[in-house]
Amino acid sequence: MARLTGSNSVIFDLAADNPNMTDLDRLTNLYWALCSVLRSGIPGDVVELGCNAGRTSVLLEMVLEAEDAGRDLHLYDSFDGLPAPSDADRYLKQGDCKATVSDVLAVFERWNLRLPQVHTGWFEATLPRQLPDRVAFAYLDGDFYESIHTSLTHVWPRLSAGGSVIVDDYCDRELSPRAWDGLPGVKKACDEFFADVPASRRILVGAGDLAFAEFRKTG
Numbered sequence: 538m539a540r541l542t543g544s545n546s547v548i549f550d551l552a553a554d555n556p557n558m559t560d561l562d563r564l565t566n567l568y569w570a571l572c573s574v575l576r577s578g579i580p581g582d583v584v585e586l587g588c589n590a591g592r593t594s595v596l597l598e599m600v601l602e603a604e605d606a607g608r609d610l611h612l613y614d615s616f617d618g619l620p621a622p623s624d625a626d627r628y629l630k631q632g633d634c635k636a637t638v639s640d641v642l643a644v645f646e647r648w649n650l651r652l653p654q655v656h657t658g659w660f661e662a663t664l665p666r667q668l669p670d671r672v673a674f675a676y677l678d679g680d681f682y683e684s685i686h687t688s689l690t691h692v693w694p695r696l697s698a699g700g701s702v703i704v705d706d707y708c709d710r711e712l713s714p715r716a717w718d719g720l721p722g723v724k725k726a727c728d729e730f731f732a733d734v735p736a737s738r739r740i741l742v743g744a745g746d747l748a749f750a751e752f753r754k755t756g
């Protein structure tokens with residue numbers, strides 16, 4: 538099957554394969570954000586927190602292989618679906634979005650990709666000891682307030698200077714009026730975390746209702 542060498546057209550297939558959780562806007566933004574970090578030589582591995590069945594994770598691995606990056610890809614998920622929502626969360630409920638490790642491995646095998654390191658369990662349990670020491674790029678897609686706050690708490694101290702964290706479902710309607718505002722706990726968690734942590738924030742946009750933020754570690 539076609540891979541990400543010379544042409545990005547495989548992104549169409551990846552979007553069609555995962556219509557509930559990603560789209561062309563997310564995939565093209567992830568592609569460029571990860572390329573930018575790798576081509577700038579930012580040291581560290583690549584992590585996705587909330588990988589579900591791995592259907593976006595394969596794009597990250599395709600970029601790593603196409604760029605010959607020599608980095609590992611680490612994936613994290615409860616594989617038990619979402620935890621209980623907080624008062625800040627809505628739209629989804631506990632147990633939604635369940636997938637299995639076998640789903641993840643099957644998708645990587647289908648695309649004939651190097652297998653990732655998969656970390657099973659709640660973020661609170663896995664992240665403190667199972668994150669790589671140095672992270673260059675993180676994709677945070679945990680949907681709920683606590684999941685995103687926990688993700689930032691553990692990823693940010695390990696993020697290299699110049700490294701990038703992309704957060705899905707971060708909706709800033711002032712800067713991106715068409716962005717989807719279904720999971721307000723995500724923005725709340727980020728805004729609270731970064732209230733006293735220096736970072737450069739960029740709202741990413743696309744042709745549709747993308748709600749994506751990038752936080753870069755400066756200095």
Ligand SMILES: C[S@@+](CC[C@H](N)C(=O)[O-])C[C@H]1O[C@@H](n2cnc3c(N)ncnc32)[C@H](O)[C@@H]1O
Nearest residue numbers: 558587588589593614615618659660678679684
């Ligand atoms: C929207 S899905 C991720 C979709 C995936 N990134 C993709 O693009 O296909 C959210 C995932 O986050 C996981 N998740 C959310 N909060 C979690 C937590 N606190 N610990 C572990 N997994 C969590 C859920 O199990 C679910 O699979």
